[in-house]
Amino acid sequence: MSGDVLAITEHRRGDLRDVSYELIAAGRQLADALGGDLHLAVISGEVSDFADQLNRDGVDAIHTVDEGEEFNHDVYTQVITQLYDELQPGAVVMPNSVNGLDYAPAVANRLDLPLVTDAIDFSADGTLSVTREQYGSKVETTVEVDADHVALTIRPGEWPAAEGTGEAEIAAFDATIDESAVKSTVTGFEEVGGGDVDITEADILVSVGRGIKEEENIELVQALADALGATLSSSRPIVDNGWLPKNRQVGQSGKVVTPDVYIAIGISGAVQHVAGMKGSDTIIAINTDPNAPIFDIADYGIVDDLFDVVPALTEQFE
Amino acid sequence: MKVLVTVKEVAEVEDEFEIDGLKIDERYLDYDLNEWDDYAVEEGVQIAEENDDVEVVTVTIGPERAEETIRMALAKGADRAIRVWDDSLEAADFIDVATKTDILAAVVEEEQPDLILSGVQAGDDAFGATGVSLADAIGFEWAAVVNALDLDVESGVAHLRRELEGGIEELADVEIPAVLTIQTGINEPRYASLRGIRQAQSKEIAPKSLGDLGLDASVTESEITLTSMYEPESESDATIWEGSADETAGKLAEFLRDKGVGQA
Numbered sequence: 001m002s003g004d005v006l007a008i009t010e011h012r013r014g015d016l017r018d019v020s021y022e023l024i025a026a027g028r029q030l031a032d033a034l035g036g037d038l039h040l041a042v043i044s045g046e047v048s049d050f051a052d053q054l055n056r057d058g059v060d061a062i063h064t065v066d067e068g069e070e071f072n073h074d075v076y077t078q079v080i081t082q083l084y085d086e087l088q089p090g091a092v093v094m095p096n097s098v099n100g101l102d103y104a105p106a107v108a109n110r111l112d113l114p115l116v117t118d119a120i121d122f123s124a125d126g127t128l129s130v131t132r133e134q135y136g137s138k139v140e141t142t143v144e145v146d147a148d149h150v151a152l153t154i155r156p157g158e159w160p161a162a163e164g165t166g167e168a169e170i171a172a173f174d175a176t177i178d179e180s181a182v183k184s185t186v187t188g189f190e191e192v193g194g195g196d197v198d199i200t201e202a203d204i205l206v207s208v209g210r211g212i213k214e215e216e217n218i219e220l221v222q223a224l225a226d227a228l229g230a231t232l233s234s235s236r237p238i239v240d241n242g243w244l245p246k247n248r249q250v251g252q253s254g255k256v257v258t259p260d261v262y263i264a265i266g267i268s269g270a271v272q273h274v275a276g277m278k279g280s281d282t283i284i285a286i287n288t289d290p291n292a293p294i295f296d297i298a299d300y301g302i303v304d305d306l307f308d309v310v311p312a313l314t315e316q317f318e
Numbered sequence: 319m320k321v322l323v324t325v326k327e328v329a330e331v332e333d334e335f336e337i338d339g340l341k342i343d344e345r346y347l348d349y350d351l352n353e354w355d356d357y358a359v360e361e362g363v364q365i366a367e368e369n370d371d372v373e374v375v376t377v378t379i380g381p382e383r384a385e386e387t388i389r390m391a392l393a394k395g396a397d398r399a400i401r402v403w404d405d406s407l408e409a410a411d412f413i414d415v416a417t418k419t420d421i422l423a424a425v426v427e428e429e430q431p432d433l434i435l436s437g438v439q440a441g442d443d444a445f446g447a448t449g450v451s452l453a454d455a456i457g458f459e460w461a462a463v464v465n466a467l468d469l470d471v472e473s474g475v476a477h478l479r480r481e482l483e484g485g486i487e488e489l490a491d492v493e494i495p496a497v498l499t500i501q502t503g504i505n506e507p508r509y510a511s512l513r514g515i516r517q518a519q520s521k522e523i524a525p526k527s528l529g530d531l532g533l534d535a536s537v538t539e540s541e542i543t544l545t546s547m548y549e550p551e552s553e554s555d556a557t558i559w560e561g562s563a564d565e566t567a568g569k570l571a572e573f574l575r576d577k578g579v580g581q582a
Contacts, residue, residue: 012482073462077454096446098482101438101499102462105415105451114541115415117445129545134443135331139342140550143412147541183459183493190479190487204579228580240503252483261579282577284570285556289333291549298556302570308563309570316571317580 002090002148003036008080009054010095011045012071013189016053019095019154024162026119026154027093028058033124034090037061040168043079044068047172057164063173073103074182079175080107086173089149091128096153098253108151116143117153136270137293156252157275193247193254202231205259207250207277209235211266211287211306215243220310221265227317233257235273251276266306269294286310319369319471321362322431324422324449325376325391325399326352327384328442340411340547351387354437358500360507361467362435363395369471373397377425379418381408385523392518393510400425404527406535412544417537419451424531426456433476434497438463446499453497461492465501469494 007027009020024040031038037060042050047064054062065079080103084092092111094104096118108115120140121131128145130152199205206225212218218238225232232248239249250257252272262280267273269285269292277283278297285298286306295301302309327349335346351359359376366372376391376399378384388399402421407413426434436449453460465487466479480488481501492498510518528534559569574580 012486017483073450073460098463098480101446102450102460102480105447105449106454106460108415108447109419109451109454115445115447115451116542117415117447132444133550134547135329135342136441136444137550138331138335139337139547141544141548142546144543144545145541146543184461185491186488187491188489189482190489192485192487228574230579236502242506246485249485253481254485256484261574261577284573290558291333291552295556295558296553298554300570300573301554301556301558302566303558304563304566309567312564312567313570316567317574 002088003031003034004039004087004089005031005034005036005091005093006039006041006083006087006089007093008076008095009040009042009050010097010099011042011050014045016050017097018161019097019156020054021056021161022156022159023093023095023154024054024056024059025159028162029159030091030093030122030124036090039063039087039089041065041080041083041173043076044070044072051170055166055168055170056162057166058162059166059168062168062170064170065173065175067175067177070186071099072182072184072186073099073106074184075177076103077106077110078177078181081110082175083173084111091149092151094151094153096155100153104151104153111151113149113151114145114147115151116145119152119154120158122152136268138291155271193245193249195245195247197231197247199231199233199248199250200255200257202257202259204228204230204261205233205250205257206230206263206265207233207235207267208238208265209267210237212238215241218243220307224310224314227314230263235267235270264294264298265310267294268292269297319371319432320373320375320429321365322426322429322434323355323358323362323374323376323391323396324434324436325355325359325378325388326437326440327378327380327387328352328440330441337547337549340544349383349387351390352437352440354439354441354500354502356507357502357504358435358437359391359394359396360505361500364505365433365469366395375400375429375431377402377422379403379407379413379421388523389518390510392521393514394508395514398522398524400524400526402526402528402531404529406528406538410538412540412542413538414540414542415445415447415451417540418448419455420533420537421528421531422448422452423455424533426452428531432495433469434458436497436499438499438501449497449499459493459496460498461490461496462499463501464498465504467498467504
């Protein structure tokens, strides 16, 4: 596999996202394994400011592309394919974020690159091996990529953020945008899930997940929250089902919470949920499946049926 | 207009399972309609209900067993279905994004849909890439992770929301024809009614081989090979309270009281 790595950074509404610094660490790891340089691209927005912030240890070159204010997948796809043609890197590394998933598959298709998404690790010893998760984190798999060039997306939160001050060469890249091929327009942003309760302010969160099975059963968990003087929150499926409003959702697409105590009830611990609550001071999990990923980050746990444990616990506080 | 919905039958793994080589032993798998695709089917059916002359067609890459799942989509209101499978797909260890893209692009060539809806990802391999890859391959516009859709058929524009991280939604307009990848929560998928289930029995599920689509076995060749599958080592250092539900609840209550919880 060819040596150089091109990593595509991400920003939103004027701020670089954390995954951009993680891309530097992941990209450096891959560039070292392949024996090449690490190039970053920063596309749209205040690209010069972003480039200064991204100039950290391990970056060899930063290409700024001053096209538009915010992310647009049609622009990103065109820019990245042109940068790729210019640099001919062995790997294009992109974030496995919502926006990453909105352009990475198109980039891979357009450049005819094999695509491996949601990487949590990789190694290269002649051949690139990528580690992924399947079946809701129940198994890990490795795939080998037998090609000279590859497109990868990396899972946010899996690599440390790069630090230190770098000595990267920063240069503007003149992309040619075919405006007739830009057929999507971002018309605005909205913050969702206001409402009367702010779960990010709560000291104690009692959080309910798919294990609760029926909407009526949420009462059980609400009763516990009331008895504890806690706030009720939930994982995504509860909100998807319309059983609780969006402002109660903890996770990547919901709120990031950091309470003193987080009690996860019937929550398996999908990576998107964990991203929103792993900063809690003490995490307690109640789940029937001893192998549920929630126990990997819990400090305390009960492996039992929530329908037995929750009423018993509520009784203790009533 | 025609709406094509990609539908995948996915395997769900029981709590306890064993891995046999590069697969989970069949005994521990339950098959079901991919959760994200369920929302995509519902969105397609709602578009058909709200507009005149809309046909909803599902397409599945999967073995005959998948027809049970496909019938569920038909029972919920899809008009007919296409299922692509043959010996070379059966023999492939791993069907990568490029292969799925080639197959679905061939189906698009035959069907000429105006809108394609696809789940954001599949619950089993979780690549999350097929919809956008397909859009690029067939020259359609696209949007990934759509959690609200207002389709203006007259003007040919999909007004939509994309669910970004951190409780932020992006509002965007996308020209159709387009591929939209559908996030859970965009709607409330209906249960299949008894009437719908009866009607689904008479709806068409057209089996297609690669040859029927003008493709051959080379489409299954991939530069990506699955080389290992294993249970991740547990990183848990959690203290697990043992005993009956009353006993464990008692221990947790004691712990919480020590932390000052419930003292108010």
